[in-house]
């Protein structure tokens with residue numbers, strides 16, 4: 001038997017770590033996994049990927065691509081009656097989903113920086129086309145507002161380390177210099193650390209940096225990265241177990257996975 005995984009760009013660390021977990025768990029359960037990768041989350045690309053996997057007779061589908069609610073619902077209808085589990089949709093989407101709580105992650109990052117006495121906090125968000133990137137940004141803004149603060153600057157990258165590097169140079173050139181930055185993923189945080197090293201800005205000390213994901217290499221950055229951990233292996237395993245296990249028909253399964261803060265050396 002075979003499962004299908006439609007994934008966002010596997011050159012990115014988070015999707016590749018999810019795919020690894022899916023592949024391994026499915027293997028343990030005697031399932032093969034066919035992977036279709038879409039580097040563009042346009043609906044037409046996703047429909048083609050669904051059709052390609054349906055043609056190969058997969059028994060269930062996992063979709064780890066950032067999708068708007070209405071697009072996810074149409075993809076679910078396209079795949080019906082096959083079970084489909086979405087990993088990157090809003091908490092409101094009327095589809096089966098397994099998603100990490102973006103508001104909790106944002107809140108943990110803000111609370112950590114406030115505890116350390118930071119108040120000039122910059123935000124480095126992910127791309128506008130990603131529902132999760134938008135939810136993290138909104139969560140940061142809400143948590144800051146609840147503390148009576150506004151971000152001292154906001155920039156958007158594209159999840160890559162290069163974009164983090166370039167946007168950090170912009171944020172750090174600002175007259176109103178941040179004393180901390182919340183970054184929407186660890187790869188962009190890596191670029192931020194590089195920009196700080198080039199400018200002679202001490203991390204921590206002059207700038208605290210909080211990442212998001214806790215991908216497997218983040219403990220090995222210089223300094224080791226403080227970050228919001230999304231347990232990708234657990235998500236991949238639970239996703240496979242849901243697809244291969246007993247499911248209640250006609251009841252949406254919407255699982256919210258908690259995140260946690262991993263405090264390392266990039267904040268003080």
Ligand code: IPT
Nearest residue numbers: 008012014015087088132159185
């Ligand atoms: C999300 C990651 O946090 C981000 O770093 C990036 O890799 C993105 O995926 C790619 O789409 S995790 C996702 C399950 C919300």
